[in-house]
Amino acid sequence: MKEFKIKVAEKVIKISCSYDFSYIYCKDYITAEIEDFSITVNSKDIEFERERATLECSDGYLELLAIHRKISEIMPKYNTILFHGSVLAIDGKGYLFTAPSGTGKSTHTRLWKEYFKDEVIVVNDDKPFLKIEEDEIFAYGTPWDGKHRLSSNIKVPLKGICILSQDRENWIKKIDGKMVYPYLYNQVYHILSERENAIKTLQIFDKLLKIIPIYKMGCNISYDAVKTSYLGMIGDEK
Structure with missing residues (x-):
């Protein structure tokens, strides 16, 4: 499991995932600050995204979509x-x-x-x-x-x-x-x-x-x- 943190909309999010694709994609938002919350993406999350996808996608890209979904679902708590x-x-x-x-x-x-x-x-x-x-x-x-x-x-x-x-x-x-x-x-x-x-x-x-x-x-x-x-x-x- 790979771990890294990004800072988006002034919130620091610790991400645990499996593929390098997400880290590379988010490189401009990487931070070392203390996290406000954490998310973890597993194989079930990737399969969930695969079922919703209209095109064939790599597991790495599907994992990125899962990260996006999980963060977006939490952010309303922070207005x-x-x-x-x-x-x-x-x-x-x-x-x-x-x-x-x-x-x-x-x-x-x-x-x-x-x-x-x-x-x-x-x-x-x-x-x-x-x-x-x-x-x-x-x-x-x-x-x-x-x-x-x-x-x-x-x-x-x-x-x-x-x-x-x-x-x-x-x-x-x-x-x-x-x-x-x-x-x-x-x-x-x-x-x-x-x-x-x-x-x-x-x-x-x-x-x-x-x-x-x-x-x-x-x-x-x-x-x-x-x-x-x-x-x-x-x-x-x-």
Whole structure:
């Protein structure tokens, strides 16, 4: 059994597992600090992930998925949830883009990086952690950062969530989060089989919608789409 510790969303997690793959994958988050909690992945966990997988995967990769699942199930106890989306930071503030699979979320965030260059930091391109601290939400990088492996081990205050859809013209509008409640909640990792976990996750999510402005955007693949989303969200802060 291999052991190592990572620090994610300000929590140190001791991981016991069998394969080097997970250690290598999480290398940017390795720490020697004292752990806040521990998880262990065994063969039953790997088989559980294999049954859920849509593609054939190595045991090492399935073990990584099990680590991700176990951590995500514990983090709501620390006012933290995993959200499916891409977080970009500009001027020290984070903006989260989310969209149904195949809509172009990763393309839009790539265009932001091309347009703003070094002014933009990709906090996480797939599964950031969002944490409540008093009356503010912070976004954190995680090792689970999508097929392009784009993330930074940093923390930024979250200032907006934008739901993307494909359109010929670029437009953005601020909306009431209640209008898209089911969609946004489905982007949160939650386990309904554990009542306490489900209630805590729901409480964090409800507070998220009260604190963070929600936007809906139609966009094409262009730098004009980047400018539209930037001005639409950052302009609201001024």
